[in-house]
Amino acid sequence: EDQVTQSPEALRLQEGESSSLNCSYTVSGLRGLFWYRQDPGKGPEFLFTLYSAGEEKEKERLKATLTKKESFLHITAPKPEDSATYLCAVQAGSGTYKYIFGTGTRLKVLA
Amino acid sequence: GAVVSQHPSRVICKSGTSVKIECRSLDFQATTMFWYRQFPKQSLMLMATSNEGSKATYEQGVEKDKFLINHASLTLSTLTVTSAHPEDSSFYICSARDFVTGYGYTFGSGTRLTVV
Numbered sequence: 001e002d003q004v005t006q007s008p009e010a011l012r013l014q015e016g017e018s019s020s021l022n023c024s025y026t027v028s029g030l031r032g033l034f035w036y037r038q039d040p041g042k043g044p045e046f047l048f049t050l051y052s053a054g055e056e057k058e059k060e061r062l063k064a065t066l067t068k069k070e071s072f073l074h075i076t077a078p079k080p081e082d083s084a085t086y087l088c089a090v091q092a093g094s095g096t097y098k099y100i101f102g103t104g105t106r107l108k109v110l111a
Numbered sequence: 112g113a114v115v116s117q118h119p120s121r122v123i124c125k126s127g128t129s130v131k132i133e134c135r136s137l138d139f140q141a142t143t144m145f146w147y148r149q150f151p152k153q154s155l156m157l158m159a160t161s162n163e164g165s166k167a168t169y170e171q172g173v174e175k176d177k178f179l180i181n182h183a184s185l186t187l188s189t190l191t192v193t194s195a196h197p198e199d200s201s202f203y204i205c206s207a208r209d210f211v212t213g214y215g216y217t218f219g220s221g222t223r224l225t226v227v
Contacts, residue, residue, distance in 0.1 A: 032215075034215040034216070036215075036218075041202075041221065041223065042220055042221060043115075043117070043204045043206075043218035043219050043220045043221045044155070044204075044218045045218070046215045046216070046217060046218075048215075049215045087154060087155070097143060097160075097208065098145070098157060098160065099145070099155075099157065099216065101154045101155045101156075102154060103153065103154045104154050106152070
Protein backbone atom coordinates (compact mmCIF):
# COMPACT_ATOMS: atom_id res chain seq x y z
CA GLU A 1 0.00 0.00 0.00
CA ASP A 2 1.27 3.45 -0.91
CA GLN A 3 2.26 5.44 2.14
CA VAL A 4 3.70 8.84 3.00
CA THR A 5 5.09 9.64 6.47
CA GLN A 6 6.32 12.99 7.69
CA SER A 7 8.53 13.71 10.69
CA PRO A 8 8.69 15.32 13.08
CA GLU A 9 5.02 15.90 13.74
CA ALA A 10 5.80 19.25 15.31
CA LEU A 11 8.95 21.37 15.50
CA ARG A 12 9.80 24.52 17.43
CA LEU A 13 12.81 26.53 16.31
CA GLN A 14 14.39 29.74 17.41
CA GLU A 15 14.65 32.38 14.73
CA GLY A 16 17.81 31.68 12.72
CA GLU A 17 18.03 28.04 13.83
CA SER A 18 18.21 25.94 10.66
CA SER A 19 16.61 22.50 10.48
CA SER A 20 15.16 19.88 8.14
CA LEU A 21 11.76 18.28 7.76
CA ASN A 22 11.48 14.72 6.50
CA CYS A 23 9.01 13.05 4.14
CA SER A 24 9.42 9.29 3.70
CA TYR A 25 7.44 7.45 1.08
CA THR A 26 6.77 3.91 -0.08
CA VAL A 27 4.94 4.00 -3.37
CA SER A 28 4.98 2.03 -6.56
CA GLY A 29 6.08 4.19 -9.43
CA LEU A 30 6.69 7.68 -8.10
CA ARG A 31 5.51 10.28 -10.58
CA GLY A 32 6.23 13.33 -8.47
CA LEU A 33 6.68 14.58 -4.90
CA PHE A 34 5.21 17.92 -3.89
CA TRP A 35 5.77 20.22 -0.93
CA TYR A 36 3.10 22.60 0.29
CA ARG A 37 2.82 25.14 3.06
CA GLN A 38 -0.50 25.51 4.88
CA ASP A 39 -1.41 28.35 7.20
CA PRO A 40 -4.25 27.86 9.72
CA GLY A 41 -7.67 28.04 8.10
CA LYS A 42 -6.23 28.28 4.60
CA GLY A 43 -5.69 25.94 1.68
CA PRO A 44 -2.20 24.56 0.97
CA GLU A 45 0.17 26.81 -0.96
CA PHE A 46 2.41 25.17 -3.55
CA LEU A 47 6.16 25.25 -2.86
CA PHE A 48 8.04 22.65 -4.90
CA THR A 49 7.74 19.70 -7.24
CA LEU A 50 10.45 17.04 -7.39
CA TYR A 51 10.41 14.29 -9.98
CA SER A 52 13.57 12.22 -9.68
CA ALA A 53 16.18 11.20 -7.11
CA GLY A 54 18.96 13.73 -6.81
CA GLU A 55 16.78 16.65 -7.78
CA GLU A 56 16.89 19.83 -5.68
CA LYS A 57 14.77 22.96 -5.69
CA GLU A 58 15.28 26.21 -3.79
CA LYS A 59 13.09 29.15 -2.90
CA GLU A 60 14.26 31.83 -0.50
CA ARG A 61 15.06 30.07 2.81
CA LEU A 62 13.68 26.71 1.66
CA LYS A 63 15.43 23.92 -0.18
CA ALA A 64 13.83 20.61 -1.12
CA THR A 65 15.76 17.47 -1.98
CA LEU A 66 14.70 14.01 -3.11
CA THR A 67 16.14 10.51 -2.80
CA LYS A 68 14.60 7.19 -3.79
CA LYS A 69 12.98 6.82 -0.37
CA GLU A 70 12.55 10.27 1.11
CA SER A 71 12.52 13.99 0.64
CA PHE A 72 13.86 16.70 2.90
CA LEU A 73 12.73 20.27 3.24
CA HIS A 74 15.65 22.27 4.60
CA ILE A 75 14.88 25.59 6.26
CA THR A 76 17.84 27.91 6.57
CA ALA A 77 17.80 30.70 9.14
CA PRO A 78 14.02 30.58 9.57
CA LYS A 79 11.94 33.60 10.51
CA PRO A 80 8.68 33.71 12.49
CA GLU A 81 6.75 34.13 9.24
CA ASP A 82 7.91 30.66 8.21
CA SER A 83 5.67 29.22 10.93
CA ALA A 84 3.09 26.97 9.23
CA THR A 85 2.27 23.34 8.58
CA TYR A 86 4.38 21.84 5.82
CA LEU A 87 2.77 19.04 3.84
CA CYS A 88 4.30 16.67 1.36
CA ALA A 89 2.32 14.70 -1.17
CA VAL A 90 3.18 12.12 -3.80
CA GLN A 91 1.68 11.07 -7.07
CA ALA A 92 2.23 7.43 -7.87
CA GLY A 93 1.27 4.78 -10.36
CA SER A 94 0.06 5.20 -13.88
CA GLY A 95 -3.08 6.87 -15.11
CA THR A 96 -3.86 8.69 -11.92
CA TYR A 97 -3.43 12.28 -10.83
CA LYS A 98 -4.35 11.68 -7.22
CA TYR A 99 -2.21 12.91 -4.38
CA ILE A 100 -1.32 10.90 -1.29
CA PHE A 101 -0.65 13.35 1.51
CA GLY A 102 1.58 12.97 4.50
CA THR A 103 0.35 14.02 7.92
CA GLY A 104 2.34 17.23 7.91
CA THR A 105 4.90 18.92 10.16
CA ARG A 106 3.71 21.86 12.24
CA LEU A 107 6.57 24.34 12.40
CA LYS A 108 6.74 27.15 14.93
CA VAL A 109 9.57 29.67 14.68
CA LEU A 110 10.07 31.77 17.78
CA ALA A 111 11.38 35.33 17.62
CA GLY B 112 0.09 31.49 -11.58
CA ALA B 113 -3.03 29.38 -11.48
CA VAL B 114 -5.72 30.54 -9.07
CA VAL B 115 -8.53 28.47 -7.60
CA SER B 116 -11.34 30.35 -5.93
CA GLN B 117 -13.48 28.60 -3.33
CA HIS B 118 -16.68 29.93 -1.78
CA PRO B 119 -17.94 30.35 0.82
CA SER B 120 -14.99 30.48 3.20
CA ARG B 121 -17.22 29.81 6.19
CA VAL B 122 -20.74 28.51 6.52
CA ILE B 123 -22.93 27.55 9.44
CA CYS B 124 -26.03 25.50 8.77
CA LYS B 125 -28.67 23.64 10.71
CA SER B 126 -28.83 19.87 10.87
CA GLY B 127 -30.82 18.41 8.03
CA THR B 128 -30.18 21.21 5.57
CA SER B 129 -27.94 21.13 2.51
CA VAL B 130 -24.91 23.29 1.78
CA LYS B 131 -23.26 23.96 -1.56
CA ILE B 132 -19.56 24.80 -1.90
CA GLU B 133 -18.18 26.20 -5.15
CA CYS B 134 -14.71 25.78 -6.59
CA ARG B 135 -13.67 27.83 -9.63
CA SER B 136 -10.49 27.86 -11.66
CA LEU B 137 -10.07 31.55 -12.46
CA ASP B 138 -7.46 31.69 -15.19
CA PHE B 139 -7.30 28.19 -16.56
CA GLN B 140 -9.51 25.29 -17.54
CA ALA B 141 -9.66 22.35 -15.19
CA THR B 142 -11.02 19.10 -16.58
CA THR B 143 -10.32 17.47 -13.23
CA MET B 144 -10.76 18.86 -9.75
CA PHE B 145 -10.32 17.18 -6.41
CA TRP B 146 -12.27 17.56 -3.18
CA TYR B 147 -10.59 17.02 0.19
CA ARG B 148 -11.69 17.00 3.77
CA GLN B 149 -9.41 17.99 6.62
CA PHE B 150 -9.95 17.49 10.34
CA PRO B 151 -8.11 19.64 12.90
CA LYS B 152 -4.38 18.97 13.00
CA GLN B 153 -4.75 16.21 10.44
CA SER B 154 -3.76 15.95 6.82
CA LEU B 155 -5.96 16.20 3.77
CA MET B 156 -8.09 13.22 2.92
CA LEU B 157 -9.23 12.87 -0.68
CA MET B 158 -12.99 12.52 -0.93
CA ALA B 159 -13.59 12.46 -4.66
CA THR B 160 -12.27 13.30 -8.09
CA SER B 161 -14.51 15.59 -10.09
CA ASN B 162 -14.45 15.16 -13.86
CA GLU B 163 -15.96 17.71 -16.23
CA GLY B 164 -18.95 16.32 -18.04
CA SER B 165 -19.00 12.98 -16.26
CA LYS B 166 -19.71 11.42 -12.89
CA ALA B 167 -17.35 12.00 -10.01
CA THR B 168 -15.17 9.21 -8.70
CA TYR B 169 -15.51 8.77 -4.95
CA GLU B 170 -12.93 7.35 -2.59
CA GLN B 171 -13.77 4.28 -0.55
CA GLY B 172 -15.94 5.10 2.42
CA VAL B 173 -17.27 8.40 1.06
CA GLU B 174 -21.06 8.49 0.71
CA LYS B 175 -21.99 9.47 -2.82
CA ASP B 176 -25.53 10.45 -1.87
CA LYS B 177 -24.37 12.70 0.95
CA PHE B 178 -21.58 14.48 -0.89
CA LEU B 179 -22.92 15.38 -4.32
CA ILE B 180 -20.36 16.62 -6.82
CA ASN B 181 -21.16 18.41 -10.05
CA HIS B 182 -18.55 19.51 -12.58
CA ALA B 183 -20.70 21.17 -15.20
CA SER B 184 -18.05 23.33 -16.85
CA LEU B 185 -14.30 23.48 -17.31
CA THR B 186 -13.99 26.12 -14.60
CA LEU B 187 -16.54 25.15 -11.97
CA SER B 188 -17.04 22.20 -9.65
CA THR B 189 -19.50 22.15 -6.77
CA LEU B 190 -19.75 20.00 -3.66
CA THR B 191 -23.16 19.77 -2.00
CA VAL B 192 -23.34 18.33 1.49
CA THR B 193 -26.89 17.00 1.74
CA SER B 194 -28.86 16.51 4.94
CA ALA B 195 -25.91 17.78 6.92
CA HIS B 196 -25.21 16.51 10.43
CA PRO B 197 -22.79 17.79 13.08
CA GLU B 198 -20.30 15.04 12.16
CA ASP B 199 -20.06 16.60 8.68
CA SER B 200 -18.51 19.68 10.26
CA SER B 201 -15.03 19.98 8.81
CA PHE B 202 -12.72 21.96 6.55
CA TYR B 203 -13.37 21.20 2.87
CA ILE B 204 -10.78 22.07 0.23
CA CYS B 205 -10.80 21.75 -3.55
CA SER B 206 -7.85 21.65 -5.92
CA ALA B 207 -7.13 21.69 -9.62
CA ARG B 208 -4.14 21.60 -11.90
CA ASP B 209 -3.22 23.89 -14.72
CA PHE B 210 -1.75 21.38 -17.13
CA VAL B 211 -0.39 24.16 -19.32
CA THR B 212 2.07 25.44 -16.72
CA GLY B 213 2.60 21.99 -15.28
CA TYR B 214 3.00 23.12 -11.71
CA GLY B 215 1.65 21.20 -8.78
CA TYR B 216 -2.01 21.32 -7.98
CA THR B 217 -3.40 24.64 -6.84
CA PHE B 218 -5.71 24.57 -3.86
CA GLY B 219 -8.67 26.73 -2.98
CA SER B 220 -8.67 28.61 0.30
CA GLY B 221 -11.02 26.10 1.90
CA THR B 222 -14.51 26.16 3.41
CA ARG B 223 -15.11 25.79 7.12
CA LEU B 224 -18.46 24.03 7.52
CA THR B 225 -20.14 24.00 10.91
CA VAL B 226 -23.37 22.08 11.31
CA VAL B 227 -25.39 22.98 14.40
